[in-house]
Amino acid sequence: MGTGRTSGEGAETSAAQQVLRRVFGYSSFRGDQSAIVEHVIDGGDALVLMPTGGGKSLCYQIPALVRPGVGVVISPLIALMQDQVDALNDLGVRAGFLNSTQYPDERRTVEAQFVAGELDLLYLAPERLRMESTMRLLERGEVALFAIDEAHCVSQWGHDFRPDYLGLSLLHEQWPHIPRIALTATATEKTRDDIIQRLGLDSARRFVSSFDRPNIQYRIEPKNRPERQLLEFIRTEHPDDAGIVYCLSRNSVEKTAAFLTENGITAVPYHAGLDNRTRAAHQSRFLREDGLIVVATIAFGMGIDKPDVRFVAHLDLPKSVEGYYQETGRAGRDGAPATAWMVYGLSDVVQQRKLIDMSDGDAAHRRRLQLHLDAMLALCETVSCRRTGLLAYFAESGPPCGNCDTCLSPPESWDGTVAAQKMLSAVLRLDRERGQSFGAGHIVDILRGKQNPKVLQHDHHELTVFGVGNDLSDTEWRGVVRQLLASGLLAVRGDYGVLTLTDASAEVLFDGRRVPLRREPERASKRSRTAPMGKPTAPDLASADLPVFEKLREWRAATAKEQGVPAYIVFHDATLREIAARKPVSMAQLGEVSGVGENKLAKYGQPVLEVLAEM
Incomplete structure (x- = not known):
């Protein structure tokens, strides 16, 4: 297929245009695609940041078809390599892959095709580059370029670090004159710098497209019986649509998938605890069937090319904005309207803080995790446009979108200073006067003046703060606690999620710091709902x-x-x-x-x- 390299920049660009039209059927490039393709065809290194659905794959596929030799693609997506190769073969592109799922004779066939120059693209899992046999194989063939897909995996600042990616700097050491292109959909400036440093891409040109996905409507609701909320969301807004539901634990995945199935929704679970055959079968069904929902941990989704996913839902708080952006970006790859919907509550904050405390790694690693979580909490608690907050995280600015929940139904804010002082004072008195620590639920009971067995057992009805919080409901108090945790004015410690003060708590208790809070709705269903988008089957057809x-x-x-x-x-x-x-x-x-x-x-x-x- 490769047309070979012609002389002159204009001729090379023309060759790329011809491949775009002849092979892929498109008349023109989008955004930065043309500049990236031209740069790589000329032998330059590149770091490409382009949102999911933006056409990243063309940025290395077309140069591989124009330059002499075989384009070698490093990808962690072993489970999807067959589909990626099938899609290219259907276009008439000669593609193959090498990974651990193949029989020896299959591998030998692909290796022979590579050496003979009978492939245009060869997909490899990163761990195969640690094998001496793979390195010898690459030396026997002609390599057109190296494409490093999902490049954020190389960075410990990224949301999906993979140790196997750390060895990819050897590509430049072994083949210094072969162009390399590293691609990802999500990376902050710090992550980009880390990718450059770890892969030795110091001379690479950076191409950073807009992170905005205007067809996605971002919505975050208070958690209140989340499975029921999810069921209502699907039934009213996305019946018969394909979607992905993310849960934090394997147990939650299984329970949620079973709940949806019991209620007439076609759903399957996906997590690392399932055997390989079941995972492969469920992924295959999702890619091939219309209207199927996958309930999954974050083990599912990277590299999923299904264009008509109409929603991504989160029943638990993601660990980082990068992870959230990557996961929600799997919706609406075709550009048609899609929804990123999430429920979020106090339990999420407590759980994520606990996971950070229990995580492996040194104090610096835990601080990184905390920074990621703080940014995610800020996005959840914002009273401003969600989209502008999301873009700001990636150092991009933009006006309010008019399409997220905070734009369509602006939340109220209120002066929560007194409420914050009451909550912090209760935590302080329990600690100083009784040497005790309790979780949010019990402290709310004290503030609300509830004489239940636990309050009476510990004589907490005798505390001076008992009953001082009757002006707020249980839901409102839980919102206060959640927002105090999000802003670092409260902390969680231990296995039981007990509340404790932070260094910043004194600023509210004693130094006059004001605490604006987002008002909690009494019930999520009583909010002024955004209008359901309906089923966007063919939005631009008569x-x-x-x-x-x-x-x-x-x-x-x-x-x-x-x-x-x-x-x-x-x-x-x-x-x-x-x-x-x-x-x-x-x-x-x-x-x-x-x-x-x-x-x-x-x-x-x-x-x-x-x-x-x-x-």
Whole structure:
């Protein structure tokens, strides 16, 4: 497939444009793609930050097809390599992979193809580069470039650090003249610097696209029977849609998947505790079926190319903004409306603080984790636009989006100084007068003046703070505690989540520091809800074209099932929508549709024209 390297910058750019049109079926590059492709074809190193769905893969696939040799892609996504290779083969690109899932004869076949120059792209898991046999193999073939996908995995500041990535600096040492391109969807400036340093990419050109995903609506609600909240959210806004639900623990994953199934929602669990066959089967179903929901730990999702995921839900607080952005970015890759929905409560703050205290590593590592969590809590508690807060974390500015929950239904703020003083005073008195420590629930009971057995057993009804907080409800007090924890005015310690004061607590108790708080709604269901977005099946189609679109989807589903591949490998929804709107009557007209390259036109053109002729 490789066209070889032609002389002159304009000719090389022209070759890239030809590959883009002929192979991928697109008439023009998007955003920074053209500049990145040109830079790598010229032999330059690059660090590419581009949001999920932004077209990162083209940035190394096209240079690999233009430059002589084979593009070697380092990817941690072993479970998805087969689908990635299938998608490229369907385009007429000669791709293969080497990983631990293959039989020896399969590996030998791919190795022989590489050495003979019969591949355009070779996918490798990072741990294979530690094997001497792999290094010898790469020396026997001609390498066009090295692409390091999911490059944030190299940084301990990133949200998904993988030790195997630390050895990738050897690529530059062994092949100093072969261009390298490191790509990721999420990285703060500190993470970017770490990637550059660890991979030896000091001379690399940085390409940083906007982190904004305007088609995603960000919403965070108070946690109140989260499984029921999730069920209502799915039923009212995303019935029959594909989605991902993230939970913190394996047990929560299993329970949530079972709960959804019992209530008529098609859902499967995914976590590291399941055997490999079950995980692979559930991932395959998600990629190949319409409307399936995967309930998962963060072990699921990286590299998932399914374009029509309509929502990502979190039932537990993510550990970092980077992780949250990466996970929510799996929704709406096709550019159609999608939702990032999360429920969040006091228990999440307590749990995450506890996990940090129990984590391996030194004090510096725990401080890093704490910084990540603080930024995530600030995003949850903001009274400003969620999108601007998210972008600000990645050093990007922008006006309020008008589409997140805080824009559509602005929260009230109130002067919570007195309430904060009451809560901090209760913690202080229990510690100093009784030498005792308790969790949030018991301290709220004391402030609310509840004479329950536990309060009476410890004589806490005799404390001067007993009953001084009757002006707020239990829900409101839990909101106060959550926000005090988020702002560092309270801390959690021990296995039982007991509350303790911080150095900053004295500023509120004794130094006159004011404490503005976000007002807690009485019940999440009583909030002025954002209008459900509805089912964005084909948002840019005229009603008369919808039957054509649905008929094309039926044909695509049958074709994909026959080939044993995900439907989007045949054609994306966006391509089918354009076909339905334009209704081409010849192969030449069909070939002008975005996403219909030469190979797909030859393979699927006649069946598509037959479907159109029947309408």
